[in-house]
Amino acid sequence: MEYHNPVLLKETVDGLNIHPDGVYVDVTFGGGGHSKEILKRLSAKGKLIAFDQDTDALSNALDDDRFLLIHENFRFIKRFLRFHGFKKVDGILGDFGVSSHQFDVAERGFSTRFEADLDMRMNTNSEFSAYDVVNSYDESQLRKVLFQYGELRAAAGMARVIVEARKDAPIKSSEQLKKSLGRFLPKHRENKILAQIYQAIRIEVNQELE
Ligand SMILES: C[S@@+](CC[C@H](N)C(=O)[O-])C[C@H]1O[C@@H](n2cnc3c(N)ncnc32)[C@H](O)[C@@H]1O
Known part of the structure; x- marks a missing residue:
């Protein structure tokens, strides 16, 4: 069964107006649909940090050197970004609520x-x-x-x-x-x-x- 099918995927990521070398955060990783779309638009220098507090979401982690998945509530975003050496980011995406997987x-x-x-x-x-x-x-x-x-x-x-x-x-x-x-x-x-x-x-x- 599909983990989660994000609606308005392209439109939402368009809204981030991505700079290919930028640093982005997906605070609600889930099945990684938005994260994959962000990574497609980043260069080799770009970075994507994702958060999800759901243990099941960890199995969707993306195998990509530009990507980091943090298993925490995103309310700790500042602390974790600082810990991983990111002083500022170029955009943050949040797709709040529950994934289809969690419902199912x-x-x-x-x-x-x-x-x-x-x-x-x-x-x-x-x-x-x-x-x-x-x-x-x-x-x-x-x-x-x-x-x-x-x-x-x-x-x-x-x-x-x-x-x-x-x-x-x-x-x-x-x-x-x-x-x-x-x-x-x-x-x-x-x-x-x-x-x-x-x-x-x-x-x-x-x-x-x-
Ligand atoms: C609607 S789904 C996101 C789906 C995702 N955009 C995708 O493309 O598959 C929301 C996800 O955010 C996570 N989540 C919700 N609130 C959170 C919070 N405060 N901190 C971390 N994760 C959270 C949930 O566990 C769930 O996996």
């Missing part, structure tokens, strides 16, 4: 299509997962996450219901989470609202926008 592997818990344990970690070496957000955040932290990252108008009510539901036993699976939030999921909007809830929890778990 059911047990990783990113997709509303499958039942799974609450996980959603991009970096599977991390100890912090969706389970921790759902079961250890207090009501106001949950409200903030759901409102800020999911743009859910019912964030306050949802946070209250989650805290109530987990009093009996921890919420361990996507099915249990969905059941506890049932009153906020009318049939005709269930998929959309669920996707917003997942997005919010996922962004928090992976500190995607820090």
